[in-house]
Amino acid sequence: MKxxxxxxxxxxxxxxxxxxxxxxxxxxxxxxxxYEIEVSKVLVRDVTKNRGVAVPEEVLTTDFEEILNDDxxxxxxxxxxxxxxxxxxxxRAMEAKKHIVTANKMLLATAGDEVFEKAEEMGIMFQxxxxxxxxxxxxxxxxxxxxxxxxxxxxxxxxxxxxxxxSKMELENLDFDEVLEEAKxxxxxxxxxxSDIDGYDAQYKLAILASLAFGTKVKVNDVYREGxxxxxxxxxxxxxxxxxxxxxxxIAKDDDGKLELRVHPTMIPETHPLANVYDSFNAIFINxxxxxxxxxxxxxxxxxxxxxxxxxxxxxxxxxxxxTDNNNPVIRNNLWEKKIKDINEVESRYYIRVxxxxxxxxxxxxxxxxxxxxxxxxxxxxxxxxxxENVEVTLVLITHKxxxxxxxxxxxxxxxxxxxxxxxxIIRIEDFN
Ligand SMILES: NC(=O)c1ccc[n+]([C@@H]2O[C@H](COP(=O)([O-])OP(=O)(O)OC[C@H]3O[C@@H](n4cnc5c(N)ncnc54)[C@H](OP(=O)(O)O)[C@@H]3O)[C@@H](O)[C@H]2O)c1
Numbered sequence: 001m002k003x004x005x006x007x008x009x010x011x012x013x014x015x016x017x018x019x020x021x022x023x024x025x026x027x028x029x030x031x032x033x034x035y036e037i038e039v040s041k042v043l044v045r046d047v048t049k050n051r052g053v054a055v056p057e058e059v060l061t062t063d064f065e066e067i068l069n070d071d072x073x074x075x076x077x078x079x080x081x082x083x084x085x086x087x088x089x090x091x092r093a094m095e096a097k098k099h100i101v102t103a104n105k106m107l108l109a110t111a112g113d114e115v116f117e118k119a120e121e122m123g124i125m126f127q128x129x130x131x132x133x134x135x136x137x138x139x140x141x142x143x144x145x146x147x148x149x150x151x152x153x154x155x156x157x158x159x160x161x162x163x164x165x166x167s168k169m170e171l172e173n174l175d176f177d178e179v180l181e182e183a184k185x186x187x188x189x190x191x192x193x194x195s196d197i198d199g200y201d202a203q204y205k206l207a208i209l210a211s212l213a214f215g216t217k218v219k220v221n222d223v224y225r226e227g228x229x230x231x232x233x234x235x236x237x238x239x240x241x242x243x244x245x246x247x248x249x250x251i252a253k254d255d256d257g258k259l260e261l262r263v264h265p266t267m268i269p270e271t272h273p274l275a276n277v278y279d280s281f282n283a284i285f286i287n288x289x290x291x292x293x294x295x296x297x298x299x300x301x302x303x304x305x306x307x308x309x310x311x312x313x314x315x316x317x318x319x320x321x322x323x324t325d326n327n328n329p330v331i332r333n334n335l336w337e338k339k340i341k342d343i344n345e346v347e348s349r350y351y352i353r354v355x356x357x358x359x360x361x362x363x364x365x366x367x368x369x370x371x372x373x374x375x376x377x378x379x380x381x382x383x384x385x386x387x388x389e390n391v392e393v394t395l396v397l398i399t400h401k402x403x404x405x406x407x408x409x410x411x412x413x414x415x416x417x418x419x420x421x422x423x424x425x426i427i428r429i430e431d432f433n
Contacts, residue, residue: 001030004318007041007067009089010080011051011060014103014130015042017307018077019053029311033318041067043080043089064089068096074322075314078102079130087111094118094126099322101313103130103306109204109220112211113334125320127313132205133158133282135305136298137312142212142286149288151213155430156250158205160280160300161189161196162228166246166265167278170236176229188280198227199248202263206250210261213286214254215335218261223250224343226264230425235353238381238396239267239427242351245275246427258341267351267429344405349378349429352397352411357419365417366395373410376400392421398429 047060076093119126168179183189203225210218249266277283282300299305
């Protein structure tokens with residue numbers, strides 16, 4: 001049996017998962033890769049920290065140069081996260097002809113071009129399965145198994161924290177803040193949950209997925225982004241009345257060479273498979289012109305699921321020829337130049353929840369504004385009274401398909417009406433057709 005040395009940069013959640021899998025599944029991994037893998041160095045900030053895995057003391061280091069200068073280390077596994085110093089370490093490791101595995105979505109979404117270029121220049125292998133949707137094999141799924149297809153559309157629930165929160169709100173009729181607090185206590189949400197609840201994490205992931213799916217370079221800022229903080233239990237209730245569910249969806253569509261890229265809360269039919277993705281699970285629904293509809297479902301985070309993707313990437317590298325120069329070309333995805341569709345040009349149906357004075361004629365004023373903007377309303381529902389004096393009511397409007405800028409213009413005009421107290425929420429509806 002051949003032996004190979006690898007190094008981990010980071011021994012947090014994912015690093016621990018990787019280390020555990022390499023130990024627990026040692027025999028399977030040896031048979032499948034043809035190698036006995038030795039983790040010979042692990043870079044951390046604090047060597048004294050208790051990490052819940054038995055890593056020999058001499059393996060831990062705080063000095064990256066020890067890894068860089070050790071020619072016997074063939075693969076560097078970056079599971080430390082962030083841009084700085086992860087990017088510098090990765091670039092230098094590649095220059096030293098070490099193959100790379102990374103789980104770092106932030107780095108790939110913001111500096112992917114640079115690192116892929118370096119990998120290509122150095123002729124090393126660069127694997128990043130764990131960077132999107134943890135344990136779900138979506139990167140290699142698109143990159144290898146779906147390359148015969150033109151991918152038309154991709155819809156993803158790619159953030160476990162927000163899916164956990166929305167699931168709880170829907171199933172238990174709870175407030176956002178209440179569920180967020182509980183999610184923090186259970187470790188499903190970070191102490192600072194901004195990246196998840198404001199949609200940044202999903203934005204990074206969609207930039208990576210769309211780049212692969214459409215064979216182009218999607219920048220993070222090409223992806224329109226909204227988070228879930230404005231969703232209220234009452235929106236969940238209305239959605240359910242309409243036979244729909246609310247999910248934070250990452251949506252990518254290729255409309256004749258123009259890409260629609262957006263992350264936002266979305267009402268989807270409760271009969272669609274994505275509506276049944278609950279708890280912290282992730283799923284990606286793809287339509288390819290040859291294969292048709294596909295859905296990938298599973299754990300998008302966690303030490304072992306994410307470790308599963310990382311270790312598979314290590315095995316993929318070992319199955320190549322790790323010692324031969326330029327024998328492992330990186331397949332780049334900048335195949336086509338595509339335009340990005342502005343969010344104002346996106347067409348959708350909309351759910352609009354408005355609080356208005358309970359007075360005669362208000363409904364007429366509102367429908368006139370939408371009509372003048374060529375927005376056709378499918379239904380208008382008046383429900384309940386808002387306060388003790390019974391002077392305000394909630395109106396819920398559902399539009400037919402229309403362009404976003406017409407909705408925005410209509411909403412601006414609604415605010416000019418003295419009888420409209422507030423436009424409380426606007427949620428796009430996806431019908432999947
Ligand atoms: N957590 C998940 O489920 C998940 C899923 C998919 C992808 N990812 C990605 O995987 C990566 C790692 O995530 P994680 O949750 O494992 O993070 P984490 O628990 O915070 O662990 C980070 C590790 O990196 C080490 N580290 C950080 N900065 C360092 C520095 N400057 N020098 C040396 N060591 C440093 C830390 O050392 P100390 O322990 O000494 O502080 C720690 O061991 C991120 O890119 C993340 O986006 C995570």
